[in-house]
Amino acid sequence: MDELVSLCKRRGFIFQSSEIYGGLQGLYDYGPLGVELKNNLKAAWWRAMVYERDDVEGLDAAILTHNKVLRYSGHEATFTDPLVDCRTCKSRWRADHLTEQKCPKCGGTDLTEPRPFNLMFKTTVGPVDDANSYAYLRPETAQAIFTNFRHVLDSTSRKLPFGIAQIGKAFRNEITPRNFIFRVREFEQMELEFFVAPGTDEEWHQRWVEERLDWWARQGVDPNNLQLYRVPADELAHYSKATFDVMYRFPHGVEELEGIANRTDFDLGSHTKNQAEYNLTAKVLANTDSNAKLAMQDPDTKAWQVPYVIEPSAGVDRGVLAVLNESYRVEQLDNGTERTVLGFEPHLAPIKVAVLPLKRNHDGIMAKAKEIKQTLQALGIGRMLFEDTGNIGKGYRRHDEVGTPLCVTVDFDTIEKDDTVTVRDRDTMKQQRVAVAELTDYVKDYFK
Secondary structure (H helix, E strand, C coil): CHHHHHHHHHCCCEEECCHHHCCCCCCEEECHHHHHHHHHHHHHHHHHHHHCCCCEEEECCCCEEEHHHHHHCCHHHHCEEEEEEECCCCCEEEHHHCCCCCCCCCCCCCECCCEEEECCEEEECCCCCCCCCEEEECCCCHHHHHHCHHHHHHHHCCCCCEEEEEEEEEECCCCCCECCCCECCEEEEEEEEEEECCCCHHHHHHHHHHHHHHHHHHCCCCHHHEEEEECCHHHCCCCCCEEEEEEEEECCEEEEEEEEEEEECHHHHHCCCCHHHHCCCCCCCCCCCCCCCCCEECCCCCCEECCEEEEEEEEHHHHHHHHHHHHEEEEECCCCCEEEEECCCHHHCCCCEEEEECCCCCHHHHHHHHHHHHHHHCCCCCCEEECCCCCHHHHHHHHHHHCCCEEEEECHHHHHCCCEEEEEECCCCCEEEEEHHHHHHHHHHHHC
């Protein structure tokens, strides 16, 4: 983990938030390369969930959430962690994270009794601060999908089964943020709520578990580093009938990468008026405030029913950490040196192609290199970088370390002889001459 943290700061992937003022624990900023990697991972998820399927729609909902949404969803009452204080060193910890009831900081055993700590960030909405003017920063993106269920249904005429996907920020006031970007207070989620007919939920649950394991493998995550964990009944969230956690071997240990939950009819039922009409199986809080009818008619019986929902929910930040961990390697070379490589899958690489002029301050070489960069950028594959450091060897090593799949070198032969460039592959380090006229096709084929 220390090597990854060092590389992320050195190469502009991830920085401690507000570091010049001492930093804020559990908050991180994504730098020039980190934001590209993060966006590429989110784009890969969106492609798989929305573009490559014909049964999913997208959504981007507000972060500030009406307090009644989280009251009827059960979060106000249940979204807590057990908090203990160490009387010796005055530090605070989650009780369920302690080993042998000892303080991780000082080793002391003089701890307070655990007490519930609500994880949601609360804020005032509007100019008047009173008991009814508060809202929450959402602790998950899911609730906005449920409260917009009827709007999406009416505007798209979807039939079961279908899903609503969303990527967005969520906030949890963690007692002890830890392990770099694994557990933080501000993070992003990639969540799908997939609505199915009651009685088909267990079959769909299993199908989505398999889909998600396959997707992570396509992001370069070794299946041998993944484990499937069925959450015991006494540890399930208040809304869950069954949950499978996709566990990953992070640098600090095996922990959750993604959860796939069967939320039954709990959420739509919680936000529905006149709940008794819909034969809900979930135990929900009687809702006297909602004016919504979040139900659908059975196509055969015409009876109204509240759909069940299967929820694959992945953390973007945990995904970034997993991808970084998978791609990081240090190779010993034949000449006795070593190189550090981030072997990203090409579609995730922050920089797709780096264009390097052999000689700085040479008008012909510089102009040609800039022209090639602009031509490649127009392909729409991702970020192409023109870099005029003038030292090709160091440039190759630097781009190995940030995971750039291809480097293109423009030299004297390019402008004086045969209009070819040197294309160098990150993984094999092999170099070949490619005609400039054929370069766009070469790059498109590589990233296809």
